[in-house]
Amino acid sequence: MFNFNIEFFGYFAAILTTLAFLPQLIKTLRTKKAEDVSLLTLIMFLTGVFSWIIYGYKISSTPILSANIITFILNLLILIFKITFSKY
């Protein structure tokens, strides 16, 4: 029961910190701008998340691997759209 609670917080945390970037992606697509979103934050965060993917692969952790792959894709799309929209 105690273990269940610990695991629950871990999964809840992983799901939230992963899906949190979906509203940012939707907002960026809807407003067609992400001027206020820091480019350096996106680059540092993507590099960090990519390192988590390598770490998750090396220690064979499916939760770390899967959560970070989704986070990476969402943030890469935010970066791509930020750059695309900034040209106009």
Place this chain on the structure above:
Amino acid sequence: MFNFNIEFFGYFAAILTTLAFLPQLIKTLRTKKAEDVSLLTLIMFLTGVFSWIIYGYKISSTPILSANIITFILNLLILIFKITFSKY
């Protein structure tokens, strides 16, 4: 040597995904606006990071605990300044 490499990726990942929010905080303070930053993303992310803090505390993991406390503070400040600046 192999273990050193694994640990290196873990620490490198943790440092980058934590400090990544510092440029966003500086940019928000400098431009005095964070209109394009999604409020829902910040709320979901803060809730997720808070859950990571509880998880880190429960499993007695100092790296998870410390990295997420810093991430929480940085994002809470971004949220506070976003709300403050949106009033003008």
